[in-house]
């Protein structure tokens with residue numbers, strides 16, 4: 001199969017989808033696949049990625065169709081191949097004949113005996129497209145493209161917003177940039193973009209939103225460290241932490257270093273960037289280097305302060321804790337497949353442990369900004385409410401006039417939660 005054919009793209013994307021169905025992490029699998037195919041042209045890389053990410057974002061969409069059109073699921077990875085083909089048929093209905101032919105070609109290469117059934121299922125689907133739309137509409141998982149327990153949680157917490165948040169979470173993610181005020185102003189960056197014919201605009205918090213995602217290295221000013229890629233929702237961290245020159249600041253869960261870099265771009269602070277995973281900690285180093293920033297990078301566990309804390313209290317702490325990442329699932333669509341309902345209390349317990357340990361390292365009068373990229377209450381407002389019952393010296397401070405900020409995914413930003421706590425002297 002030629003590497004630029006749709007058949008090849010479908011086959012490779014099916015391999016990625018199958019790996020996620022087997023429990024693998026998409027980013028790691030994708031990196032390994034690219035290492036195995038260094039000769040792939042950009043077009044092939046882009047096509048395989050789009051097909052796999054799109055199919056995984058379509059969580060649950062193929063099931064009602066395959067359940068009705070197949071007597072029993074095809075063996076691995078051919079069921080995944082059908083899912084990728086169905087995703088493609090839905091997104092490019094005008095190319096239905098080519099898609100069916102190419103899917104048959106893809107299966108013929110390794111399982112010629114399945115050609116007939118793949119051909120039959122996909123042709124049936126093309127013929128019965130209206131009926132398939134009704135099957136999907138009748139199935140909440142297929143309609144909202146999220147696991148049922150996820151839908152139920154969001155619906156219970158956000159009765160007015162859950163549907164639009166789920167829908168936004170199914171779209172292609174936006175691309176936003178964080179301007180480095182040490183190297184440029186937002187106006188200068190936007191002028192450089194306008195001169196290069198790149199459409200972008202500034203949002204309320206200063207983030208620049210590109211009209212269309214692009215390869216960052218091709219944007220004028222990136223190599224000079226004038227900006228970094230960072231979701232607009234994440235960019236509230238620097239402002240809401242509000243670190244001032246001369247302060248001792250801890251970023252307790254720092255890799256890859258986006259928020260740590262923002263803190264250093266905004267004020268001359270003494271920053272410690274702590275990270276549990278040594279491999280990920282190296283990415284903080286690379287980010288600081290590109291941006292010309294300085295901070296102390298330490299590998300350690302935020303829960304075990306004896307391993308990394310010198311006993312001098314911090315004036316401010318950013319606790320951007322590990323979480324379900326349910327607010328960024330459109331960027332990492334394998335999350336919808338890999339997360340289980342029971343993972344959420346496990347994350348919440350880990351977050352509570354981190355928060356309790358960090359609280360001891362905060363100076364009286366100091367503040368801690370708690371951040372997750374989750375949309376689930378148990379990790380967010382519930383977590384902070386429980387923290388405040390355990391720590392009588394914790395005082396909640398408002399963020400732009402609100403007790404806490406839950407950003408649900410929209411066309412402009414991903415889902416994040418923020419709460420600010422002061423340790424009373």
Ligand SMILES: C[S@@+](CC[C@H](N)C(=O)[O-])C[C@H]1O[C@@H](n2cnc3c(N)ncnc32)[C@H](O)[C@@H]1O
Nearest residue numbers: 253254255256257258259275276301302320322
């Ligand atoms: C949400 S990410 C942080 C993103 C980062 N703040 C940024 O803006 O680029 C959470 C990070 O915490 C790290 N982590 C998980 N458990 C930790 C622990 N107990 N102590 C320190 N870091 C931890 C993870 O490896 C991960 O890199």
